Amino acid sequence: MRTFLVYSLTxxxxxxxxxxxxxxxxxxxxxxxxxxxxxxxxxxxxxxxAFDKTCDCTLNFVAVADGVALLTRLKxxxxxxxxxxxxxxxxxxxxxxxxxxLFAPHGIDTSAAKVPGGFKDDVFVPFDYGHFAVIYDxxxxxxxxxxxxxxxxxxxxxxxxxxxxRTSTPGLGLLLWVKSVYGDKAPEAWAKLKTRILTVTPGWSxxxxxxxxGEAPMVLSYVTSPAYHMMEEKTDxxxxxxxxxxxxxxxxxxGMLKATKNKALxxxxxxxxxxxxxxxxxxxxNWMMPTAATADPLPEAxxxxxxxxxxxxxxxxxxAKNRQAFIREWLSAMSMN
Numbered sequence: 001m002r003t004f005l006v007y008s009l010t011x012x013x014x015x016x017x018x019x020x021x022x023x024x025x026x027x028x029x030x031x032x033x034x035x036x037x038x039x040x041x042x043x044x045x046x047x048x049x050a051f052d053k054t055c056d057c058t059l060n061f062v063a064v065a066d067g068v069a070l071l072t073r074l075k076x077x078x079x080x081x082x083x084x085x086x087x088x089x090x091x092x093x094x095x096x097x098x099x100x101x102l103f104a105p106h107g108i109d110t111s112a113a114k115v116p117g118g119f120k121d122d123v124f125v126p127f128d129y130g131h132f133a134v135i136y137d138x139x140x141x142x143x144x145x146x147x148x149x150x151x152x153x154x155x156x157x158x159x160x161x162x163x164x165x166r167t168s169t170p171g172l173g174l175l176l177w178v179k180s181v182y183g184d185k186a187p188e189a190w191a192k193l194k195t196r197i198l199t200v201t202p203g204w205s206x207x208x209x210x211x212x213x214g215e216a217p218m219v220l221s222y223v224t225s226p227a228y229h230m231m232e233e234k235t236d237x238x239x240x241x242x243x244x245x246x247x248x249x250x251x252x253x254x255g256m257l258k259a260t261k262n263k264a265l266x267x268x269x270x271x272x273x274x275x276x277x278x279x280x281x282x283x284x285x286n287w288m289m290p291t292a293a294t295a296d297p298l299p300e301a302x303x304x305x306x307x308x309x310x311x312x313x314x315x316x317x318x319x320a321k322n323r324q325a326f327i328r329e330w331l332s333a334m335s336m337n
Contacts, residue, residue: 027057029265031254032070032083036205036286038063043285050277057265066203067169067252071097078102079259084266087127087254087273090169091313092176094124094253095320104258108271112292115251116311124253127273128288130222131247131308132173133240134160140217144241148181151243152193159198160218161207165327168203169250174220175326176319177248180312186326190333200334212238223247223306228287230301246310252288 038044038061048059064070067088074081079102089097097103105122113119115129134151136144141158145151151160163171182189198216201207211219222240229238254273256266272278279290283298290298 027262027265028060029055029057029084029262029269030060030062030082031085031087031269032062032064032074032081033086034066034070034088035063035203037061037088041285043281046281046285047278050281051269051272054272055265055268059269066163066167067093068165068167068172069203074102074257075100081257081259083257084260084262085254085256085269087252088169089124089253089255090173091119091124091126091251091253091316092169092172092319092323093316094121094255095316096323097255098123099320102258103255104260104263106256106267106270108267110274112274115291116249117313119251121253124255125270125273126251126253126291127278128282128286128291129249129251130224130288131249131306131311132170132177133221133223133225133247133306134243135211135219135221135225135238135240137211137214137217138237138239140214144218144239146242147244148178148189149245151196151241152189154196156195158196158218159216160196160220161198161210161216162200162220163204163207164200164202165330168201170204170207170220170222171200172323173248173250175330176314177312179326180248180314181245187329187333190330191336194334194336222250222288223308224283224287224289224302227283227299227301227305230304231284231299236304240306242306242308244309246312247308248312249308251291251313 036042044061051059064073067090070088071093103123106125110125113126115126119126145154162174165171165175178189179186207219208221226238226240229235254270260266274292276293276295279292280294280296282288282290
């Protein structure tokens with residue numbers, strides 16, 4: 001019996017050697033992204049499952065709070081970063097990201113990608129987009145704001161939760177939205193809007209959580225957010241306010257780090273983000289619009305969403321040149337008594 005056991009263990013060890021070697025040879029692709037992307041309800045788990053099957057590799061997500069925090073971390077880590085790919089920056093940050101020298105041209109065909117206003121770049125690949133919007137609780141607000149002016153000058157007792165433009169891409173989007181509409185008068189607009197702001201959160205998740213808990217009847221989010229409530233909660237209680245001036249757009253992108261040791265695998269992942277398989281995951285997990293063809297039609301709820309009459313989008317170069325000045329202007333206005 002003992003002889004059989006020893007022989008069996010020896011045989012198993014010999015048989016296991018090729019399997020162990022295969023596992024050791026399997027590459028890991030590390031993708032830095034934001035927290036909500038990798039949440040159980042986000043696209044991350046499905047994306048990982050789908051890509052792992054196509055690449056004979058292991059997709060490893062590393063999450064930070066938001067897109068701005070993602071760029072900050074990459075700057076701190078520099079060329080020693082373990083990231084092969086960064087997913088979740090947006091067009092407001094890409095010039096600043098390029099200026100770090102950390103990113104390499106992707107070298108893939110992005111002609112399948114289509115976004116409002118058009119977007120094409122040799123370093124960053126657009127994987128989804130969404131227009132920012134004020135989402136309101138229709139049970140708490142019967143007459144929602146119909147313009148940015150309405151929001152700025154409206155009833156101070158009806159509060160809104162917004163995100164910090166220093167740490168959050170939606171927060172930065174609102175900053176640029178106000179600047180696009182008000183121009184040099186933006187500080188005065190912020191000074192008025194301040195009376196309606198319940199709090200400023202570091203990221204989107206905290207803000208939306210406060211909103212759904214009833215802490216405030218309005219929150220800065222996306223035109224697409226009501227689709228989640230319609231599909232997952234079977235309610236149309238939460239709606240997007242249509243603004244007469246138009247809405248600022250966010251285009252989210254992914255890019256390859258220059259220091260990656262898995263260049264071919266990183267390029268494969270970037271191309272995968274434009275595949276029908278990836279794009280089909282996005283609408284009902286990230287609750288954004290796909291940039292390329294999906295395997296299935298968009299759910300019916302997406303046909304009920306607000307369609308902005310005008311799209312605002314500053315060029316990446318303009319944002320990079322002025323972002324810090326705009327933030328200082330915002331901080332000054334928000335600190336005024």
